[in-house]
Amino acid sequence: METNSNIEIAIEHYVQQYGIQIQIAQHLYEKRAEAEKAKRTLKELKYRIFYNRPLLSLDSIENSKTTANNTSTTTTTINSETSQQQSWLNTYEKQIERKKMNLMAMYIAKAESQFYQCQKIFDDELSRMWQNHRNLVKNQGMTTTLIHLIERRLALITEKFRQIYNYRFDYYLQNDQQQQQQRIGFSTSLIIDTTHHTLTKKEIQLLNRGPSYVPPYQLSISSSMTTNDEIIKRKYAPLKHQLATLFSKYHINIAVSMDIEQKINEQFKNLFSSSLPSTLRQRAQYEKHLVQSIHRSLLKNNLILRRTADNMNSFYLGNLQNFQTKAKQYLSNSDSFQLIMTLNETNQQESLHDKFHGMIESINFALKILKHRKAIDPHTITRLLLDPTKIQLSDMDFLCDISHENELQLVPLLPYLNTLTSKIGEYLNRLLRPFADRIMKTTRFHHDIDFIQKLNHYACTQRRLTTTTLFCTIKISNFYYLDSHANIIDWIGYFLQDNLGTNKLEQISIMTIKNLLQLFLYNNIFRYHEHIYTFTKGSPTTMPITDTLSNIYLFQWQTKLLRIIKQNDGFFGRCKDELFFTWNSSSNELHDLLQSIKIQYPNVYFHTSIGSNVNYLNLYITNQNGQLYTRVNRDATLKENYILPYVTGHPKLMYSIWFRSALIRAACCCSLVKDFQQERIYLELTLLVNGYSLRFVEHHVQHFFDYFHAYNMRYLMDQMIYETFRQHWFDFITMKNESQEMTQQIDDNGHLIRLNYLYEQGPRCQFNQEFYQLWSSCFKNHSRLSEEKSKVILTTKHVHSLNVLLAQSKLKHQEQV
Template identity: 50%
Template sequence: MRLKTNKSITDDLYHRLLIDASKVKLPYLYFLPDVSIENEISMVPIITSAYSATWKIGKYLNDLLRPFVNKILQPTTFRDEPDLMQKLHQYVYTGKRLQSTTLFCTIQILNYIALDLHQHMIDAVGCFLQDNLVSNKLGPLTIQTIKNLLHIYLYYNIFYYKNQIYKIAKGSPTTMALSETLSTIYLFAWENQLFFTWNNSNETELCRFLRPLQDKYPSVQFHPRIGSTVRFFNVHIDNSKGELSTRIYHQSMMGKYSLPYVVGHSKQAHSDWLRSALIRAVCCCSCVDDFHLERLTLELAYLTNGYSLRFVESHLDNFFDYFHAAEMRYFKDQISYDKFRKNWFDYMLMQYELTDKLQQFNDKGQLIQLQYRYEYGPRCEFTQQFHQLWSQYFHQHPTLSNEKVKVLLTTKHQYSLNSLLTEEKSMNLIQ
């Protein structure tokens, strides 16, 4: 109320952030296994956040901060494995900076979700904005107003566990997108996982270089890996006397032939994942033999999980035919593979641009997501006809034309085990 009285926020924004107490859901705590560290399983706390008392403020702040933060950090941030491989490829072959003595260093931050006290996080956000903004405002809000809203968001996050209500003293729920944005700002040059190269002297010198960073951030617990061979983003990276070699890394504690857990229409989700996994394989495997081994692993994974040979074959044909390279499925010529791989690198650059444009529509509230029940049939044809009809009837509409809004169609399975077997915790459990 004070922010509205002081005219720090507009009446419209005040009403947007105002909550309906009858619709608020108290967050609860549960745990999921984490196998990100080799040969170690730990339990990670997960706190629900949807429709909590701070949910609206958190969503608004993330929509405001994230685009600006991403723009500042984009040059030093990897989106995913293909992006990592492309930038590493440029470092080695375009910049010609890889030496026979070059060491790789990866740093994983273990307490990423609860780095520091709330006030330290708020101060870090304020300093970040002051250092990178031209004026004292980001969008309609001043830096001080953003800090005030962050104070409300961070200090009023509560949850219940075993019939007891607790207050979060560090960090915020990982299910809230703002948590990732705040941690990124706090660490700035650190990020959740870091990867860099070291050409100066040896491993001892590198450890000496890292020590002041650890002293500067005593609250940050990190796990470094240093050597000519490292693992990052589930990619095995090796410097063999100045020659770069990369391939997919499979953790021993995770089954090679298991498919990811999905929500919604499992067949459609696994169809999309197979294509993504094949693209990831060709981008991450520098050797043609490693790529074909990964391809065979994916084929076996789908066959052992009940998908038909026809399903697998059709997806593989589509993947290789995309660049008219059907022969690549059976040939092991490294030169042809390198050209095929470059085509997929270029493809991913275009996908990143499309993703950024889609995100811009979402940030402006111009993205419409629709679901429809789907069991089988010509899904692609239905999607195409839907967009044609949308364009036909709304091409001159002031807010619903293709230039003003984007529509995403997703499928939903009528008989989902997720719907049958999962159940939201009842508020009646709290005594």
């Protein structure tokens, strides 16, 4: 490799004749060095997040906090082993972690600005040099030799800084374990609510990956499968079963279906048959042993591990007995559940069996009556009838709500597959939801971006936002348990009567729908330990029909409020359990109106927020003298900061989709470019601190900006350019919503086909592409499976997430009776 001294000697020959050109070159070298240094400094800060290595200067936060605590506490010490002190320590560490992350976000924002300025100066200088060279400006033309020397010198500068900072990464970040031992790092997701655990540091690090995390290659090292062919067969099994069911449903010729399935199977074997390298096998074994060790520790110390109820990728670790006590208290104190049977050793099997099978017979008898009356076609009745050998009794489980300061609350979670009411619930949802969506379309927000688009149209396009306009949000706290079953059924009937042109919805009469609703609502039962309960309000939150019924009920409930808001030229909409509207009269009048609604409908529990600025759908919205201002709401004190959402299936793919969606959300929901850039940095750091590589993050960020050929927008703070960039994404979302509506229509018509297979490693994208090509060629002329008539979605799944391995109930979620 050439040295700097060799290049300097070569350049000296040109000093006499090309002095000005050499000065230009020296200036370029300086600017390249400044740009490279700024680039590597920025990169090092991000690597510090990934490797959990805070800047040493941030340790002063720990010292100041500790000193402050010592001055205010005289009877206890940091090293005290009491539960109260341990709780304080946990809270203290979380605060320090968030503070360090917030400061790092500020440093990275400054480093990005510095890098952009340095890079822009260098690019401008280089562009000016080439422009003067091409325009033959006197004493500024470059010879071929000098150009070659400049290019080599610039490349050497880049290589020099690359090697310097690679050494820093290796020494200071990756391998400096000793200095990290007693330091508090960055944000962690695990919530520890116990002092009696024996988890090691490595085990805690694994749990900090969250319930979505999938320990790699667990199928490949399974003791039940010894050969590679057995592993491939296991991964392919779900897809094979789904294809067989699909071909049978559509009456595909046996020979044709076997030929198609064989071709797909061969593709799968060819692409996924590679054996697992030894290094990856070692990692898989290591994490398997960690999981087993954690499981033993949970059992030994009587602990429980549950994911949090906010659907974020975080675990709660607490005492099992306390958890079960709170669960029993929840069921006893709630007016949404009723105890119908207590099991004991003498009556457990016989009484439960009689009760359960009596309910099955009652439901089937009612369905046969509807068939006899020709209220529903025989084919549908056949699908709805229950087979006692396949119906299961669900076990209630609970997730942990940690949003309340210093108080754990529980949220019920009830699996619904193969239960007494799952078939009727699915049928009712397919019947009611499409019709209800059409009726509620004008007052419904599909998501936060849809809300921002409509609010922008109201405030900016129509210019109906005045300087005195107030914002109001309403949060329904009992969305899933709004009213008694009888009242819910009546309100659904009123909704259908008010909005149907006839007495039937798709040939099903309103009375028949009410009969089916009665079968559904009154037969949701579940078990929690030795007790059997039934719902007195609402239905399982995991069933889509529950959302549909609650949405219809609230649509009827909000009628009075909507009428008055329209009379006052206001803006109104609802997204599930959250309402937003504008108010152009006095706040006292609004308070009186809301109070009258509470009195008229005491069963709907809600709380409100009124003012010129409010939070809605995790967005901050404010009226600044008649100008609308919005941004993503990031409260620095929120517990869920820098935590990914909880996902299932294929986590890496799901987080790729989430990251892009979150960047689009940031662009659409942030009015100002500075807020967008701050949110972008927050999203990048969230992925880095949760173990996703800088390469992964940079790839997706570059793709996001390159989509509209606006990569420079990543560092720009130009509001005018940002407005154009933002509008592009609004237009993109509009087209995406139209595409999703078409997909939903296909699903409503029963022509959306979902297939999946188990995945660990291999060319997933290639297999999916070849699968779609084969499917298209085989069914291009089929009356129901062609691309014009149906849509196929092929996805991947993992079966060994930490949530499955560690956080499931000791009882099976569902048990046949």
